[in-house]
Every structure is written in structure tokens, then in C-alpha cells.
Amino acid sequence: MNTAELTQDVVESRDGTEIGYWKTGQGPAVVVLHGSMESARSHTLLAEALADEFTVYLPDRRGRGLSGPHRLDHTVRTEVEDLEAVLTAAGAELAFGVSAGGAVVLEAARTLSSLQKVALYEPAIVDNPTPHREWLARFDREVAEGNLAGAMVTSMYGLQLAPAFLKVIPRGLMTRMTEKMLVKDERQAGPDAVTMRTLAPTIHHEGALIAELAGTFDAFRNVSADVLLMGGSKGLKALKPWRDTLEKVLPHCQRVEFDGLDHGASSDPGGTNPGGSAKVVGRVAAEVKAFFKQS
The missing domain is CATH 3.40.50.1820 (Alpha/Beta hydrolase fold, catalytic domain)
Known part of the structure; x- marks a missing residue:
């Protein structure tokens, strides 16, 4: 549009x-x-x-x-x-x-x-609310450290979003792949776009919301x-x-x-x-x- x-x-x-x-x-x-x-x-x-x-x-x-x-x-x-x-x-x-x-x-x-x-x-x-709360502390720590790619990987597993084939990939490699994805998204984004890196910290509240309604x-x-x-x-x-x-x-x-x-x-x-x-x-x-x- x-x-x-x-x-x-x-x-x-x-x-x-x-x-x-x-x-x-x-x-x-x-x-x-x-x-x-x-x-x-x-x-x-x-x-x-x-x-x-x-x-x-x-x-x-x-x-x-x-x-x-x-x-x-x-x-x-x-x-x-x-x-x-x-x-x-x-x-x-x-x-x-x-x-x-x-x-x-x-x-x-x-x-x-x-x-x-x-x-x-x-x-x-x-x-069940428990699985949707267990990862939040690690996620928040990684965000505070500036490791947004690592935090996104944490949330992907915590929210059960990872397909089975991704679960066998070492976490470090997943984090590096995610960081490359964030960089690519920023490079392709328009001047007023809301980028994935900007959105990443909001995932905490998504997990808390899902746990609250579970x-x-x-x-x-x-x-x-x-x-x-x-x-x-x-x-x-x-x-x-x-x-x-x-x-x-x-x-x-x-x-x-x-x-x-x-x-x-x-x-x-x-x-x-x-x-x-x-x-x-x-x-x-x-x-x-x-x-x-x-x-």
C-alpha cells in the first residue's frame, strides 16, 4: 500500500x-x-x-x-x-x-x-503459564547486555517457536545467524521502518502476556x-x-x-x-x- x-x-x-x-x-x-x-x-x-x-x-x-x-x-x-x-x-x-x-x-x-x-x-x-515465564530472566539479561540476537534465540525456544530442525543447531551458531538476519533487516529497512532490532525487547511483554492468559x-x-x-x-x-x-x-x-x-x-x-x-x-x-x- x-x-x-x-x-x-x-x-x-x-x-x-x-x-x-x-x-x-x-x-x-x-x-x-x-x-x-x-x-x-x-x-x-x-x-x-x-x-x-x-x-x-x-x-x-x-x-x-x-x-x-x-x-x-x-x-x-x-x-x-x-x-x-x-x-x-x-x-x-x-x-x-x-x-x-x-x-x-x-x-x-x-x-x-x-x-x-x-x-x-x-x-x-x-x-500452561510456566514455560512462558521460565525464559524471561535470561532474555532480560541478554537484552541488558546488548545481546539482542541471543535474546531472540532465547525467546524462540521459550515461546516454542523453533522448528524441530533448528533445535539441533548449536546455540552460538543460532545467535550468529540471528545477528546476520538483524543486520540484513536493518540494511533493507526504509527510513521510518520499525526494525526487528527495535522490536526485539518487546518480546518480554509478549511472553508475560501469554503466561498471564494461559x-x-x-x-x-x-x-x-x-x-x-x-x-x-x-x-x-x-x-x-x-x-x-x-x-x-x-x-x-x-x-x-x-x-x-x-x-x-x-x-x-x-x-x-x-x-x-x-x-x-x-x-x-x-x-x-x-x-x-x-x-
Whole structure:
């Protein structure tokens, strides 16, 4: 999408922190909440695909791009308050979220009466909080030491993102490979891009968020909004069983599993989603659009 087609604005969350967003399109408002190692601009292709019938809002979650920093006592409630500020400014009753952003959108649907329909792509809701806390101390130490590549490797294993073939590669080699990836991303980034190196420290809060919501499936029995629950056959295996659980507990749930799509299917290509394409995003967008248009 051409930058000229996007307008920029900002709202204040409940604690006074600025939450910036991009906006495009026409029609009913939809707020799109990005996932981990992403920013608002990670879903410009999705916004473009929806913009002919919806006004799409792309907020930066805290610590990224247009938005203010995380607070010391940052929790899922903080994330919901940030989302609520954008929903209110937009007058939106519709929201889409991916991964950790999907978990926030689902929690918002549980606690906010304003949301009528939410679409989720591989929301990061799991059963056991312990594995998602154990790696945080090492991650924080590596970030403090300036070893962002090492911290990213720590988080990859901690969040169970590593494919089986990567687990046999020595950690030192994985760290060097990750550093080369960060350098390449910086070299290719535009002047206003939110780089992977800039995003890396935010992973701490993603792990804490996932741990906080872990095992809360029964709470979502109270979600009154209609939910579109999506995933890909090549997505994160660690999340697939819990989509099955969510489908059972959500009162108004439709389920779509995309053959051949991975965890980054809704996102623009590049960075952590090298296999993405407009065609792939279009498959997700078509289901989201049809769902939001249902009466």
C-alpha cells in the first residue's frame, strides 16, 4: 500500500500513554491488532484488502512505532485499555488480532461490551503459564547486555517457536545467524521502518502476556461477540490444540483452517514473515471480510 493512502493519528490510553495508529479505507471501522515482532505497518496488505468496504485502523501496540512505552506494571489489562482507546476513537465494533494481538482482542471481547465481532488468527492462548515465564530472566539479561540476537534465540525456544530442525543447531551458531538476519533487516529497512532490532525487547511483554492468559479458557465462555477463529495447517503446532479448546468454549464461534498457510499468513512479507505475499494475505482477508459482513 502506498504511504499516501494512510493517515496517521493518536489517542490517549487510560493511563495517558499515547497510542498511535494508521487509518485507511471507508465504511464500518475495523481495528487490526498486530502480533509479536510486528508493528502497525505489518498489516498494510490486509488493510488494503479490507479498505474498499471498511475503515481500517492499524494501531502500534506499546513499545513500537507511533506508540508510547510499556509501563512497569504492564498487563493484559493495559493492552485491552490501549485497544479500547482506539476502538472508541474509531467507533469500532469489529476487531482482528493475530497471535499475541489475537489474545488481546479475545480478552477485549470478554471484557468490553462494544465489540460485536472479532476475527482471530492463531491467538496465543495456551494451557500452561510456566514455560512462558521460565525464559524471561535470561532474555532480560541478554537484552541488558546488548545481546539482542541471543535474546531472540532465547525467546524462540521459550515461546516454542523453533522448528524441530533448528533445535539441533548449536546455540552460538543460532545467535550468529540471528545477528546476520538483524543486520540484513536493518540494511533493507526504509527510513521510518520499525526494525526487528527495535522490536526485539518487546518480546518480554509478549511472553508475560501469554503466561498471564494461559489456562483461562473457561473465562471465554462469557464472550458474547461472534468470533471467527482461524489458523493455518503450517502454523504454530503449539497453538493448534488450544484453538480446538477455544472453539469448544466460545459460545458463538466459526472456525476456518487454511491449508498450506503459516503463522504469518495475515502479515506483510518481510522480517519475520519472509514467506508472505499479497495472495496469501488475500485468502485471510476474504474470510475476514465475509465474516464481518454477515448480518
